[in-house]
Amino acid sequence: MEEPKTVMQVFNELRDRGVEVKYREVVYRALEKLLDADLVEKEYVRGRGLCYRAKAKTIVINLVNDSIGLH
Template sequence: MEEISKVAKALSSITRLRLINIVSKFNGLTAIEIYKIYKDTYNDFKYRESIYRELEKLVDAKILKKEYDKDSKRLIYKLNIKNIMINFDDDLKIETDMSSG
């Protein structure tokens, strides 16, 4: 039940939905790169720190993952889940299709 709550809360913000959209299009970006794309794409001023906090909430909900790229020596964000389905049949649970990249 807690997992559903985390995911639902993460998806309840337009800013976080926009960040998911950016990461899904350009998989493997740093927080700064995501911030710049967000700033250039949306007419919605956010501080860099706010974007970083929103990204961390998405990581905490396991929608995004954070990895260290050894080649570029950067911390990057990637999509962790492609699809989310909430199963109401037995116990409430989230079934996910994990990203392959």
């Protein structure tokens, strides 16, 4: 499983991938929404602070039967 990342690490990774994100707060709010949807975990990592980690490598959204699967 992937290492947990801080909001700033996620922000920088998105920008490195060409995603135009102006504010770190936008990333924070998106991560909190993913947390509410039970798609990411939030944990405290000593020396780094609060970090987020995806619960699965792949998320399958089935619109026909209205389900979400984590793989």
